[in-house]
Amino acid sequence: xxxxxxxxxxxxxxxxxxxxxxxxxxxxxxxxxxxxxxxxxxxxxxxxxxxxxxxxxxxxxxxxxxxxxxxxxxxxxxxxxxxxxxxxxxxxxxxxxxxxxxxxxxxxxxxxxxxxxxxxxxxxxxxxxxxxxxxxxxxxxxxxxxxxxxxxxxxxxxxxxxxxxxxxxxxxxxxxxxxxxxxxxxxxxxxxxxxxxxxxxxxxxxxxxxxxxxxxxxxxxxxxxxxxxxxxxxxxxxxxxxxxxxxxxxxxxxxxxxxxxxxxxxxxxxxxxxxxxxxxxxxxxxxxxxxxxxxxxxxxxxxxxxx
Amino acid sequence: xxxxxxxxxxxxxxxxxxxxxxxxxxxxxxxxxxxxxxxxxxxxxxxxxxxxxxxxxxxxxxxxxxxxxxxxxxxxxxxxxxxxxxxxxxxxxxxxxxxxxxxxxxxxxxxxxxxxxxxxxxxxxxxxxxxxxxxxxxxxxxxxxxxxxxxxxxxxxxxxxxxxxxxxxxxxxxxxxxxxxxxxxxxxxxxxxxxxxxxxxxxxxxxxxxxxxxxxxxxxxxxxxxxxxxxxxxxxxxxxxxxxxxxxxxxxxxxxxxxxxxxxxxxxxxxxxxxxxxxxxxxxxxxxxxxxxxxxxxxxxxxxxxxxxxxxxxxxxxxxxxx
Numbered sequence: 001x002x003x004x005x006x007x008x009x010x011x012x013x014x015x016x017x018x019x020x021x022x023x024x025x026x027x028x029x030x031x032x033x034x035x036x037x038x039x040x041x042x043x044x045x046x047x048x049x050x051x052x053x054x055x056x057x058x059x060x061x062x063x064x065x066x067x068x069x070x071x072x073x074x075x076x077x078x079x080x081x082x083x084x085x086x087x088x089x090x091x092x093x094x095x096x097x098x099x100x101x102x103x104x105x106x107x108x109x110x111x112x113x114x115x116x117x118x119x120x121x122x123x124x125x126x127x128x129x130x131x132x133x134x135x136x137x138x139x140x141x142x143x144x145x146x147x148x149x150x151x152x153x154x155x156x157x158x159x160x161x162x163x164x165x166x167x168x169x170x171x172x173x174x175x176x177x178x179x180x181x182x183x184x185x186x187x188x189x190x191x192x193x194x195x196x197x198x199x200x201x202x203x204x205x206x207x208x209x210x211x212x213x214x215x216x217x218x219x220x221x222x223x224x225x226x227x228x229x230x231x232x233x234x235x236x237x238x239x240x241x242x243x244x245x246x247x248x249x250x251x252x253x254x255x256x257x258x259x260x261x262x263x264x265x266x267x268x269x270x271x272x273x274x275x276x277x278x279x280x281x282x283x284x285x286x287x288x289x290x291x292x293x294x295x296x297x298x299x300x301x302x303x304x305x306x307x
Numbered sequence: 308x309x310x311x312x313x314x315x316x317x318x319x320x321x322x323x324x325x326x327x328x329x330x331x332x333x334x335x336x337x338x339x340x341x342x343x344x345x346x347x348x349x350x351x352x353x354x355x356x357x358x359x360x361x362x363x364x365x366x367x368x369x370x371x372x373x374x375x376x377x378x379x380x381x382x383x384x385x386x387x388x389x390x391x392x393x394x395x396x397x398x399x400x401x402x403x404x405x406x407x408x409x410x411x412x413x414x415x416x417x418x419x420x421x422x423x424x425x426x427x428x429x430x431x432x433x434x435x436x437x438x439x440x441x442x443x444x445x446x447x448x449x450x451x452x453x454x455x456x457x458x459x460x461x462x463x464x465x466x467x468x469x470x471x472x473x474x475x476x477x478x479x480x481x482x483x484x485x486x487x488x489x490x491x492x493x494x495x496x497x498x499x500x501x502x503x504x505x506x507x508x509x510x511x512x513x514x515x516x517x518x519x520x521x522x523x524x525x526x527x528x529x530x531x532x533x534x535x536x537x538x539x540x541x542x543x544x545x546x547x548x549x550x551x552x553x554x555x556x557x558x559x560x561x562x563x564x565x566x567x568x569x570x571x572x573x574x575x576x577x578x579x580x581x582x583x584x585x586x587x588x589x590x591x592x593x594x595x596x597x598x599x600x601x602x603x604x605x606x607x608x609x610x611x612x613x614x615x616x617x618x619x620x621x622x623x624x625x626x627x628x629x630x
Contacts (some may be wrong), residue, residue, distance in 0.1 A: 026431055027435065029431065030431050030432075030435060033424075033431075034444055036502070037444060037448060037502075038447070040459045040463060041447065043462070043463055043470060044459055055468060056468065059468040059469070059470070060470055060473040113356075117356035117357045118357060120354070121353060121354050121357035121358070123353060124349075125354075128346035128349060128350040128353065129345055129346050130345060130347045130350035131347060133350070136354075136358075139361075140357075145612070146365060147559060147562075147611055149563050149565075149584060149587075149607065150368075150604050150605075150607070151364065151368035151369060151372065153587075153591055153604060154368035154371040154372045154601075155364055155368045156591075157371070157375075157382070157597070158367075158368065158371075173364070174360075174364040175364075176360065177357055177359055177360020177361070177363075177364070178357035180361075180365075183357060208346065208349055212353075233449075233450055236452070237453065237454075237455075239452060239453060239454050239566040240565050240584075240588075243569075244592065255452050255454045255455075255566075258455065258458065259454055259458075259570050262458055262570060270462075270465075272468070275462070276458075276459070276462065279451075279458050279459060282452065282455055283450070283451040283452070283455050286450045286451065287451075290443075290447070290450050294439070294446075295439050298439050298442045298443050298510065301446075301507070301510045301511065301514065
């Protein structure tokens with residue numbers, strides 16, 4: 001799993017021996033990259049904890065100015081309209097818990113179903129023998145070439161005809177069953193599993209369905225988790241499709257709510273404090289999720305992308 | 308994409324584990340071999356949900372999208388066949404060409420900067436440290452949505468209160484109207500998306516670098532090659548196939564820019580950032596011209612297909628480098 005090559009210890013030894021000017025420069029560049037990567041995250045936090053008046057008075061202070069939880073209070077609707085307006089908020093109705101819940105429901109539904117169905121198909125493509133299998137897999141692969149945007153408009157028409165516009169199911173449905181990539185990714189894994197495992201279970205009298213769910217799927221936990229987390233993040237961050245399908249609070253997910261929250265802020269001055277609090281609320285769950293599986297994902301991303 | 312060529316695992320079938328009739332009846336299955344007997348019925352059950360999704364939400368919409376591009380359709384009345392009208396209109400539509408130009412400008416800046424930066428990060432990670440923590444850090448922007456990235460940078464680059472112009476001011480430079488100026492808006496959005504995606508791209512390239520055997524570097528070092536020379540003579544040539552695949556993926560992704568533009572400039576000022584997807588979206592949902600929007604989607608599909616084919620050719624050419 002951890003692809004540590006033999007060069008690793010050597011590189012370390014070399015680094016300790018002498019720090020050449022080139023190496024120092026390389027480290028400086030790397031440090032700069034890390035800073036650029038992380039500064040926006042800090043700035044979200046710093047702004048979210050500031051008051052809007054504080055932000056105007058001292059725009060470049062590295063610390064929160066006029067430290068307050070008002071931004072978060074507005075996001076979660078804990079402020080009266082009058083208070084919100086006084087602090088530079090829109091005072092409109094925002095139901096963040098609802099959007100948060102919607103995002104969780106949609107992302108979970110997509111991830112669980114898509115991974116399960118894709119894994120089943122991947123197993124059928126990798127381990128079962130049936131007529132036309134290779135041809136059909138070729139067709140699935142061709143699906144990789146169709147950019148998602150191309151299917152958006154016809155899919156919207158379809159979802160509308162199904163009467164699922166402005167429902168969570170309507171948002172989830174197109175990616176519920178499969179993506180060519182997920183099928184292909186998991187098929188690669190199943191193909192590389194040693195057959196002995198399967199054969200031993202067959203000899204013990206287990207059926208193929210049982211083998212799949214009790215033996216092969218658990219063995220595939222690493223690629224499944226990696227794919228699952230990436231799918232979850234993608235579903236959570238999706239904006240274009242939910243924007244098309246959802247019209248009201250009942251199906252609004254966080255990304256769409258965020259852009260509306262931004263559009264709602266008064267013309268006199270954007271409610272940056274509230275907006276940053278909202279972005280933090282929207283981004284935090286994925287950062288935490290990633291934190292839990294970071295090592296696994298980081299190590300297998302090369303695999304997911306290329307091989 | 309390299310996947311398609313992966314060879315099926317060869318294995319010895321257990322004698323007698325499989326009825327002889329299968330050999331003639333099911334030749335496709337024969338190649339990969341299974342446990343025992345044909346699994347047609349079981350496979351049908353296992354494949355059913357994915358196949359349903361594939362047919363209903365991928366294949367059918369693709370065909371329907373092409374059909375809709377030849378119609379006038381506003382969602383309310385049935386689609387009316389108009390032949391090539393939408394395409395004629397598209398060719399004569401200056402806004403379409405403008406949005407195509409803006410999109411290409413975005414892609415060139417985004418991909419150019421992102422590829423160079425990702426390559427630099429990947430090589431630095433490879434040559435300096437293989438720390439998983441560092442790899443995790445560069446990936447963090449990828450975890451936030453384009454919407455969040457757009458809003459955060461919109462705030463940091465705000466002309467009045469943004470920290471971006473303050474930092475620039477420290478160096479004695481004039482304020483830059485990053486997102487409100489026609490010249491600056493597209494490069495700025497392109498760079499925002501570099502920030503979000505560069506870590507992911509770097510990790511893909513890093514994985515490619517890992518596959519280069521270390522003794523090649525050792526040999527180069529013995530020959531007295533500098534790091535700089537090793538990069539040009541060893542790393543880059545050996546990485547080229549991986550680089551090409553990554554480029555195909557990122558270019559296709561880059562062409563589909565929408566979210567970050569929608570939340571930062573919404574196409575303005577004066578259509579300066581009205582990228583193709585935004586124009587398609589506006590035509591469909593703003594003016595209910597689904598037929599015209601579909602025609603532009605077909606155009607986008609054609610552009611992407613051509614790019615893919617060209618890049619795929621280049622990938623093939625790159626394979627020789629691996630020897």
